[in-house]
Amino acid sequence: MSLLQQEADRIRAGEISLADPYEPKDPTGRLRVVFAMPYGHAYSLLCSGLMALYDLINRDPAIPAVAERAVEYDCLVRTGARLRTPAEEVYRSIESPAPVGAADVLGVSVTNAGGLYSVLRLLDLAGIPRRAADRAPGRHPLVVGGGPGLTNPEPLADYLDAIALGEAEQSIPELLRVVHSHRLAPDTIPLHRQLARIPGLYVPAAYEYDPAPGGGVRSVRPVAPTIPARVHAPYLSVTELPAAHFCSPVSDGSAAVISPVLGCLHECHFCTLGVPAFRQAPLDLLTGYVDRLEAHGIRQIIISAPTFTQYRHKRALLEHIRAYADRAAAKGEKVSTIIGSVRADEITADYLKAISELGDFGHLFTELALDRPRGIVTIAPEFAAGDLVALYGKTLKRERVDRAIDLCRTSGHVSAVMLYFIAGAPGETAADRHAIADYARDVRKRLGDGDTAVIVKITQFQPTPGTLGQRLAMADPDTVQEYVRQITDDLRDLVGPAVFARHYRVEGPCTARMHLEAVCLRGDRRVGHVLEDLYDTGTDPNTVTRDQLAVALAAHGLDYEHHLRHMDEAVLPWHTVDSVNRVAEQQLADALAKREARP
Numbered sequence: 001m002s003l004l005q006q007e008a009d010r011i012r013a014g015e016i017s018l019a020d021p022y023e024p025k026d027p028t029g030r031l032r033v034v035f036a037m038p039y040g041h042a043y044s045l046l047c048s049g050l051m052a053l054y055d056l057i058n059r060d061p062a063i064p065a066v067a068e069r070a071v072e073y074d075c076l077v078r079t080g081a082r083l084r085t086p087a088e089e090v091y092r093s094i095e096s097p098a099p100v101g102a103a104d105v106l107g108v109s110v111t112n113a114g115g116l117y118s119v120l121r122l123l124d125l126a127g128i129p130r131r132a133a134d135r136a137p138g139r140h141p142l143v144v145g146g147g148p149g150l151t152n153p154e155p156l157a158d159y160l161d162a163i164a165l166g167e168a169e170q171s172i173p174e175l176l177r178v179v180h181s182h183r184l185a186p187d188t189i190p191l192h193r194q195l196a197r198i199p200g201l202y203v204p205a206a207y208e209y210d211p212a213p214g215g216g217v218r219s220v221r222p223v224a225p226t227i228p229a230r231v232h233a234p235y236l237s238v239t240e241l242p243a244a245h246f247c248s249p250v251s252d253g254s255a256a257v258i259s260p261v262l263g264c265l266h267e268c269h270f271c272t273l274g275v276p277a278f279r280q281a282p283l284d285l286l287t288g289y290v291d292r293l294e295a296h297g298i299r300q301i302i303i304s305a306p307t308f309t310q311y312r313h314k315r316a317l318l319e320h321i322r323a324y325a326d327r328a329a330a331k332g333e334k335v336s337t338i339i340g341s342v343r344a345d346e347i348t349a350d351y352l353k354a355i356s357e358l359g360d361f362g363h364l365f366t367e368l369a370l371d372r373p374r375g376i377v378t379i380a381p382e383f384a385a386g387d388l389v390a391l392y393g394k395t396l397k398r399e400r401v402d403r404a405i406d407l408c409r410t411s412g413h414v415s416a417v418m419l420y421f422i423a424g425a426p427g428e429t430a431a432d433r434h435a436i437a438d439y440a441r442d443v444r445k446r447l448g449d450g451d452t453a454v455i456v457k458i459t460q461f462q463p464t465p466g467t468l469g470q471r472l473a474m475a476d477p478d479t480v481q482e483y484v485r486q487i488t489d490d491l492r493d494l495v496g497p498a499v500f501a502r503h504y505r506v507e508g509p510c511t512a513r514m515h516l517e518a519v520c521l522r523g524d525r526r527v528g529h530v531l532e533d534l535y536d537t538g539t540d541p542n543t544v545t546r547d548q549l550a551v552a553l554a555a556h557g558l559d560y561e562h563h564l565r566h567m568d569e570a571v572l573p574w575h576t577v578d579s580v581n582r583v584a585e586q587q588l589a590d591a592l593a594k595r596e597a598r599p
Contacts, residue, residue: 034105045256101126155528165231171198175195178191301335379401468581519553533552
């Protein structure tokens, strides 16, 4: 038996279905959809968007397709940025030994712009031609992308046949119906033009771009009058979304994830969380799901919600989890709850009491690898200067953070605070960065000088498409790394080397990833070819340098500095999917420039 088959068999044997049962479909005459995920099995189950689509396709008899999953199996051989199967085995899905490359539709998801490499890797692994123009309909899968890493889809425009924007529970089933119908009776209208009419689907082949020297585009034109000039991301109501969008339908037997809220009540100018309308899952859906976890003996609950404190029924949900934890404790077993980061201005004594009663909790989701994962609250002031906080649309004033830290100290259950700050943002000054050290010191003093800790997480300002800050300048990642060193030195000098070593930690962003994201966030279609060149030369995306990237860009007529600058041109590379208010963008840029210029 092959290693891949052994691993797939082991995965299937250990999985637990947590969704309502449904009648399995007969695959005969239906499309075969494979969701290829650039993660190991355990993490793939936390990908709520893809898992919801997987469940929906298999559950709904009206959708002419069956869905499978392929992951980065443990047995795959890793060489730099590349993956290959052991002993030249065929890359298969968890559910079927049939080749992934023989699917009718391949779905890929990208979490962040620095991870676009993963699409090339998965296509190679499956033996599928990378570029859409090289794939033959009926012989190769239609490749559909999605996820927050494609807020600017242009770098992969020549590699993806379609990109599902926003929430895809309506656009993907419609895509499958159109593809299925086209396979049965090919229409005189090309398939890509039919797909481009589906709301929420961006089809790159349906648009022509005139590139500009150094980077960017002069103009964008639909190839036919029936193609929309702009594609808008759909966001669905709670009643339109299936249960699997809020509760993972499958568990590996050890952990399961719930998403109580979608979106955010606030609209920070650098964050896409506030773009969709804020929605909340029904309480009975979540408590019923927790009951299923208890019935199956699943002991870790991950609440995937960066704004969980905004959930109207958070107290009732936490009490329900606590009751489960108490019953498990009576049997000598422990239930662990991990909660996404919370806003400091939404922390209350009642909330802290509720989470402390869980027994074993942590305010961590993306930071699961920390060596002290319990009793940590993550707070994101983003900036130490109050006026900079306000300019960027944050409402997290210093007095609100202080109040939250006071509550944490009084509760007695929080021993560490992780503070997120942004460095390299337009409008920022050297004094603002120095003030981060003072901020971290003051937070620990307020938390208590005993066995407490403060972790300072420095992230780089990223002008993310789809936000008011999308046109703003981006600092060179090498410069930001120097800022991180300065902040670390400031904090060490402020509290003393011994106290710093025992009670503080400063972490900065991965410079290589930031270099990639600088061009992938803001690049045009030529950037995908640059990524392909780097991939073919064996360049590891985790170690790529600015010089390597600059050389690769220059080979395609692109300038690295072009992607860092303020983008004030009329047409952005992602023009077709852009819906940001231009007047509001300019007002933000003017206010930041004014602040930066003041003496």
